[in-house]
Amino acid sequence: MAIAHVATEYVFSDFLLKESPEAARYKGIRLELTLDKMVTCIAVGLPLVLISLAFAQEVSVGTQISCFSPSNFSWRQAAYVDAYCWAAVQKQHLTEGPEKGLPLWLHKFFPYILLLVAVCVYIPALFWHLAVAPPLYSDITFILQEFDQSYNRAINLATRLASSQSDTHGSVLDLTDSWFKYPLVEQYLLTKRGSRVLLLRYVLCRVLTLLILLMAVLYLSYYIRLSSQTDEFSCSIRTGILRNSSDVPAAFPCKLVAVGIFQLLSVINVCVYGMLMPVCVYATLVPLRQSHDFLSPFQLLPTLEVMTFDPAWDDLSLFLLLLEANIGQLKSYKCLKVLEMLKRRNEQCDVMLVLQNLGQVKSDITDGKRQVATEPPRPPHNSTEMKELSPLLSAPAGSVRQRSI
Numbered sequence: 001m002a003i004a005h006v007a008t009e010y011v012f013s014d015f016l017l018k019e020s021p022e023a024a025r026y027k028g029i030r031l032e033l034t035l036d037k038m039v040t041c042i043a044v045g046l047p048l049v050l051i052s053l054a055f056a057q058e059v060s061v062g063t064q065i066s067c068f069s070p071s072n073f074s075w076r077q078a079a080y081v082d083a084y085c086w087a088a089v090q091k092q093h094l095t096e097g098p099e100k101g102l103p104l105w106l107h108k109f110f111p112y113i114l115l116l117v118a119v120c121v122y123i124p125a126l127f128w129h130l131a132v133a134p135p136l137y138s139d140i141t142f143i144l145q146e147f148d149q150s151y152n153r154a155i156n157l158a159t160r161l162a163s164s165q166s167d168t169h170g171s172v173l174d175l176t177d178s179w180f181k182y183p184l185v186e187q188y189l190l191t192k193r194g195s196r197v198l199l200l201r202y203v204l205c206r207v208l209t210l211l212i213l214l215m216a217v218l219y220l221s222y223y224i225r226l227s228s229q230t231d232e233f234s235c236s237i238r239t240g241i242l243r244n245s246s247d248v249p250a251a252f253p254c255k256l257v258a259v260g261i262f263q264l265l266s267v268i269n270v271c272v273y274g275m276l277m278p279v280c281v282y283a284t285l286v287p288l289r290q291s292h293d294f295l296s297p298f299q300l301l302p303t304l305e306v307m308t309f310d311p312a313w314d315d316l317s318l319f320l321l322l323l324e325a326n327i328g329q330l331k332s333y334k335c336l337k338v339l340e341m342l343k344r345r346n347e348q349c350d351v352m353l354v355l356q357n358l359g360q361v362k363s364d365i366t367d368g369k370r371q372v373a374t375e376p377p378r379p380p381h382n383s384t385e386m387k388e389l390s391p392l393l394s395a396p397a398g399s400v401r402q403r404s405i
Helices: 002-013 034-061 075-087 110-164 172-177 184-190 197-227 259-288 293-300 315-325 333-345 351-374 383-394 397-404
Strands: 065-067 232-235 252-256
Touching (some): 034 110, 034 197, 075 232, 075 252, 110 259, 110 293, 110 351, 184 315, 197 259, 197 315, 293 315, 293 333
Antiparallel strands (some): 065 252
């Protein structure tokens, strides 16, 4: 009996999931939903791309301002006028027309304002990674490990049931009672029922992202309106020793060269952010879409209770969404999908019987390999094999005996 019991455990141990090193286990766990990650990547990446285009325009053009100096000015004097007026842009305001008093410094710092927009949009994602992701990683890892362990417990239970068939003193009920004492993973998930700490942080990040996008759209819309009227202005260089110089004109007409490019980049950013705002609103309401259909394969196992969760606005709904996003991390999921397909095709199929048959198939394969290994080798039929064996045939009996030993 003891030999049969050890042999049964050895056969069924081949179906257990192999324990991987702790550093490589669940290495690619996703702690963000796909929709949130998409919003963050687009909202942060787009301003950075536009900044690169703005600086590329500056490198290609070579100057951001063009002032019309008199023809009697040398190139050094004209360069001085351009440099002085460009430095004075941050202090200048539009002094003519119905839009009198609008600032001009927004054109000068437009690329850096886009960089500030990108940093502000990344703040909610940074808060999620620093404040929420570490404990969330521990919870998700624990739940995934328990789901894989439930599959291992089912294999172990099939091993005990197979070994108990030949044991007349054992009882199947005694073997199965210990596997249903405390459904750990279900009870742990139910502890998230009624808790809203994680959900409030999630909603806070989504609302903060939406507000930042809205403020960015409002600012860029204002800049588009501003850029259509403030690309030309008058600049006076009569300061210092040139204050009373009659050779210097009272004002020079200047034009900001890059304003048209900045306006086009602002239109692109406004359009993309305008499309992202409804997506961000939908992402805030995603936890209402609570679904646990992806856990149906695990409900076939006798070591798990039937998991039913009522829809509610709490942390459990967000945990179920994150588990669904990480379902590919489960090593047992593919095995259980096969059992689910068998169960779906034949409703009378017994999962435990299938697991026991898997063990029987494994033992038959092992016995077949042993039988093939014990068959005597066939004699060689061609001259090549005889040539390879001729040194052995011509060797002394003592050396052959030593080799056989």
